[in-house]
Amino acid sequence: MFLKFILPFTFILHITGAFAGDNITELKNIPEMSKVCGAEVTFIAPHEHRESNVNLSETVQINIAQYISKKTMYGAKMASNVQCQSLSGAKYTGSEQEWKSFFKSTGAALSQKGAKNLQLTITGTATKVYQGKLPNREYKFSGDFKEGSQVILNLAVLDLKSNTMYSISVSGGYKIESYIIKEFQRIVDSFTLH
Numbered sequence: 001m002f003l004k005f006i007l008p009f010t011f012i013l014h015i016t017g018a019f020a021g022d023n024i025t026e027l028k029n030i031p032e033m034s035k036v037c038g039a040e041v042t043f044i045a046p047h048e049h050r051e052s053n054v055n056l057s058e059t060v061q062i063n064i065a066q067y068i069s070k071k072t073m074y075g076a077k078m079a080s081n082v083q084c085q086s087l088s089g090a091k092y093t094g095s096e097q098e099w100k101s102f103f104k105s106t107g108a109a110l111s112q113k114g115a116k117n118l119q120l121t122i123t124g125t126a127t128k129v130y131q132g133k134l135p136n137r138e139y140k141f142s143g144d145f146k147e148g149s150q151v152i153l154n155l156a157v158l159d160l161k162s163n164t165m166y167s168i169s170v171s172g173g174y175k176i177e178s179y180i181i182k183e184f185q186r187i188v189d190s191f192t193l194h
Helices: 002-015 096-112 174-190
Strands: 032-036 039-043 047-055 061-073 076-088 116-122 136-145 148-159 164-173
Touching: 032 061, 032 076, 039 061, 039 076, 039 174, 076 174, 096 116, 096 136, 148 174, 164 174
Parallel strands: none
Antiparallel strands: 032 039, 047 061, 061 076, 076 164, 116 136, 136 148, 148 164
């Protein structure tokens, strides 16, 4: 029963601070490769790095590393967020029930952040950007936030061997959706596990 809540909890942590509405300044496109919990990803703008540990119970802990890169494009804000959540004391399962709970809690967390008219679109296999072999879900949230109408493109990759969930998202205003799509494709393509 406890494992049903692990994936939902990780996404709530993933979206914290990842909205493009945060105050940011114009940044130059400087490729910057970062190591993220045994993986590599390349950001096009400088990023912030945060780490934390959360005790989910007396025996289960989640270790979180988050990398957030923010920039302004054509007067609109865009954020790229890469996070890994390593679990100790329990195992991710990758079950369909775990993924369903993940999406349900994700929508609830976005609603708590003020999202209205929230829509979830799961990406079909033929149109996925991520071509890796690990269990994954690619999806899009759109809705109205205090910052205005936003789109959030997401990829969650579960590495059962290292018991780590990698989350990649790019968010921003609808008026720059084509740039959000390009940045999502670019950052997902740069994601490499070792």
